[in-house]
Amino acid sequence: MTMVSQSPDSSSLAEVLDRILDKGIVVDVWARVSLVGIEILAIEARVVVASVDTFLHYAEEITKIEIAAKEEKPAIAA
Numbered sequence: 001m002t003m004v005s006q007s008p009d010s011s012s013l014a015e016v017l018d019r020i021l022d023k024g025i026v027v028d029v030w031a032r033v034s035l036v037g038i039e040i041l042a043i044e045a046r047v048v049v050a051s052v053d054t055f056l057h058y059a060e061e062i063t064k065i066e067i068a069a070k071e072e073k074p075a076i077a078a
Contacts (some may be wrong), residue, residue, distance in 0.1 A: 021051040030047050
């Protein structure tokens, strides 16, 4: 008798990429290197991966928010 083992719900790379592009993923990294209390290097990175449709949807909403914020700012009299 031979036993056949199956891996439970293994996903292909295409399925994983499809899910990431559909839902999106955000990677936020912040690092600081210091020596004897002196900051030598600071790295801050934000990586966002999403489908073009998702990006365009959120970019349109962000543009609306930015326009509304500019309209609300009172003009400074000189």
